[in-house]
Amino acid sequence: MIEKRTAYPDLQDGTPNPLKTLTAEQFAALGGNAVAFVRPITGTDLSDMITDADFEDESIYQLVMSADGTPLLVTDTDEAVDDWLTEHKLGLVSLH
Template sequence: MFEKRNDPAASAAPVHPLKLLTRAEFAALGGDAVAFIRALDGASLSQLVHDSRFEDEVEYHLVMSADGTPLMVADTQEAVFDWLSEQTLGLATLH
């Protein structure tokens, strides 16, 4: 498997300026107003949300802010959309 981090040419490539923003700079651009939904199995989700344990084979729906902060976890898309309808977040359809 090819990994960019092991490729000297890729590691010398310039870093995109948005990756260098602080949390405050990112929020000023509206990054705190955008979220995305990611479907994950419980085993993967347990690695992202360290203070909780999820059933390994169950599919969950994780709502994350644009900066990667977990905002909400549900076991149905309906629950996610109900929660999002009460929030002031924009939903990114591609990430």
Template sequence: MKQDRTFTQNDPLTPAEFAALGAGEVAYVKPMTSDELMRLYPHAPKIEPGLHLYTLLSADGAPILVTDTREAATANAWEHDLKMVSVH
């Protein structure tokens, strides 16, 4: 017989606490263009516009790596023992 369980937390996480979940442990790969990269991270080194890139991002969305292949981003995560998650 299946039993439903409900868990209620009395003190919800603050936005900062929620963003810190998985920091240094979880990452995801996001495709983006060099134009998007420059808009999202204006202090990043300037690169040619119109390039298709892949970013490896930490759980809180901070960039870890920018590369031209998904495989390179995934390999970097694996090399640094980061658990890859899918973001929908």
């Protein structure tokens, strides 16, 4: 018989799992320089973030960011993202 388990079990002594009580800053620091996430972003939004570059307003770009939210790479292809992540030995996490 399969045992029913909670998705985020508390510790044996009944105290909450420490991961449940992390601040946003502590959570971001968990990834350090080891993980990144990718999100699609319009040229218009990129132009607001990066004022010294020209982006086509209606184009969709891929923005790679570190766990703490620091922008790392902007590109217009998934292949460039894959190559860059491999070159920099970063893991990719998904956003929920």
